[in-house]
Amino acid sequence: MATVRLDQKSRALVRAIPDSYPEALANFFGSGPTDIELAKVHHAAYVEALSLNGVEVTVLDADHAHPDCIFVEDQAVVIDGHVLLPVPGHESRRGEQPPIANFLSDELQGHQICKMEPPAMMDGGDILRLGDLFFVGRSTRTNDAGIEELRDLLDHLGHELRVVDIPPHALHLTSVSSTPSDQIILVPEGYLTPEAFGEMPEGCEVIMMPEEEVYGCNTIGLPDNKVIIADGYPTVKKALEDRGFECIVLDMGQIRAADGSLTCCSIFY
Numbered sequence: 001m002a003t004v005r006l007d008q009k010s011r012a013l014v015r016a017i018p019d020s021y022p023e024a025l026a027n028f029f030g031s032g033p034t035d036i037e038l039a040k041v042h043h044a045a046y047v048e049a050l051s052l053n054g055v056e057v058t059v060l061d062a063d064h065a066h067p068d069c070i071f072v073e074d075q076a077v078v079i080d081g082h083v084l085l086p087v088p089g090h091e092s093r094r095g096e097q098p099p100i101a102n103f104l105s106d107e108l109q110g111h112q113i114c115k116m117e118p119p120a121m122m123d124g125g126d127i128l129r130l131g132d133l134f135f136v137g138r139s140t141r142t143n144d145a146g147i148e149e150l151r152d153l154l155d156h157l158g159h160e161l162r163v164v165d166i167p168p169h170a171l172h173l174t175s176v177s178s179t180p181s182d183q184i185i186l187v188p189e190g191y192l193t194p195e196a197f198g199e200m201p202e203g204c205e206v207i208m209m210p211e212e213e214v215y216g217c218n219t220i221g222l223p224d225n226k227v228i229i230a231d232g233y234p235t236v237k238k239a240l241e242d243r244g245f246e247c248i249v250l251d252m253g254q255i256r257a258a259d260g261s262l263t264c265c266s267i268f269y
Ligand code: CIR
Pocket: 024, 025, 026, 068, 071, 073, 074, 090, 093, 124, 125, 126, 171, 172, 174, 175, 258, 259, 260, 261, 263, 264
């Protein structure tokens, strides 16, 4: 999930699919990409959907030495004038970060860059923002030392952070949830409970979705009540349409195959 507020989602960084994409990590939703040409089609449609809906998109070159490089969300976290560069939780993914860090420091001059150091580790995919309230997943990719570094930054910014334990059958917090608006969190049964998120601020709600639509719980909220969702999750779609959202539906097949969700493929800044 983007860590900029909904009304700040004007630009996004994405990264092209590398030749090595079939070797991407896949242990949860998928068993590995099978069709790289189709993956490129799905990815191009994703970029187009962002562009057509008012987001200025920059596509960084692929890094063929890093099969998971399209999942840029994990590599940098932009929050209110700060760029947090985490230590990615999977060792094979640590080399993806330098070009992303360079791009963001060039684009966001004046932002403060905060670099995490081991043993702290964190994937950006464990961070969820609901207005000015933040959640972080404690997962196989994000440890307590990483969480404390994020907490220091958010304390400094005056934002509350709540920790959500991610069950072993899920990768990240954003793999199984998202905030399509600054008032709503989508959460799947069988993975997390509403209580895991604590008391909701006034006007906010946790919407529970059926377990089999877990992948559909990852969405990208955009201004003007638009939301990008993955194809094939009718309960998620109806819940959002019932609340007045316009859904933009994308086939995520070959992205899902590498455990990637919609939010994983971009960094809003
Ligand atoms: C991985 O296992 O790291 C990638 N195959 C998928 C990363 C998905 N990123 C995300 O949920 N933020």
